[in-house]
Amino acid sequence: MKETDKKMNALLPVLQNQHRSLFDYLRLRALKALPHLSLGQSLYEVLSNYFTDERLKLAFTFQSKYLGMSPWECPGAFSILSFMEHKYGVYHPIGGMHKIPEAMANVVKEYGGRIHLGSGVKRLLLEGRTVVGVELENHEKVYADEVIINADFAHAMSTFVEEQPLKLYSKEKLLKKDYSCSTFMMYVGLDKRYDLPHHTIIFSDDYEKNVKEITKTKELSADPSIYIQNASVSDPTLAPEGSSGLYILAPVPNNFSEIDWEMHKEDFRELVLSQIESRTEFKNLRKHIKVERMLTPRNWESDYFVYKGATFNLAHHLRQMMYFRPHNKFQELNHCWLVGGGTHPGSGLPTIFESGRITTNGIVESHLKKRGVR
Secondary structure, three states, rough: HHHHHHHHHHHHHOOOOOOOOOHHOOHHHHHHHHOOOOOOOOHHHHHHHHOOOOOHHHHHHHHHHHHHHOOOEHHHHHHHHHHHHHHHOOOOOOOOOOOOOOOOOHHHHHOOOOOOOOEEEHHHHHOOOEEEEEEEOOEEEEEEEEEEEOOHHHHHHHOOOOOOOOOOOOOOOOOOOOOOOEEEEEEEOOOOOOOOEEEEOOOOOHHHHHHHHHOOOOOOOOOEEEEEEOOOOOOHHHHHOOEEEEEEEEEEOOHHHHHOOHHHHHHHHHHHHHHHHHHHHOOOHHHHEEEEEEEHHHHHHHHHOOOOOOOEEOOOHHHHHHHHHOOOOOOOOEEEEEOOOOOOOOOOHHHHHHHHHHHHHHHHHHHHOOOOOO
């Protein structure tokens, strides 16, 4: 723990600041972090230095799924993820995760900001390579000094931007990038409450094979790994008394796989439920399902505009991180900023929130600089 604590403290300044230039790697914060990057080692290899039991290794590498990556490929620096969970704990906001953006929205309103909902964006308004606003799907044009994109990065670049201005992230080049896995999701409402932990993870019997099927051969696994969130055991506000809700997630290939989900989704649903009923204490789960919603990678792409259904965005290997990830101050368009998993520092809620802080600070600094304020 002490060694990884030092690693995290060394990496935080790198993760919490923009990377505008390759010269940023020569800054003191980057040089201090360099010995802690575990260069050349995967997350699995780093954790193998601490654990001999295979089950413990896998348990401490499961966080690589937050990045949509295999622990055998995920950079070793990300051992800080499991460390943070064990040092600081894992928290649940009462009322559900949506309470966090609701609280943020309230702060915006308190400071006089206005939030417009229900109007999709059709395209960015460009003057050359400068973004001057957005055109909405209802054809209304909204002009702005700065435009921040919170949409899925690859979807936004391939949909909102005319092809000509983009060089690094044109449609053709986006197709050649590496992307995370996707997820098969089930949200189920039950007529009972299981007195079981908030979090349950089922590992495939051959986890390495399962991961290869997801990331390499891109095929559906006959023995998937599954995450179950039983949040009602911690938060009774999420369901009526005597009832509960489960969030069920199975990592699966993204849509580069061309899997026909309309053909396979019901069979895969049955497989997931069978695994849960046979390998956990969620017995007779099917009998208690009263409400259900299922999301496949196709739904992620068609309904929620996630490029290729890659729910964790661009993959997080070193060729697509920090300077080599789309910049918070987007390098291809002027007055255009990015937040979310597609920019620095990457995917996962804490890092996504951090991207918002970095971008906000960047906008403030740029406008203060224009006014001659330092």
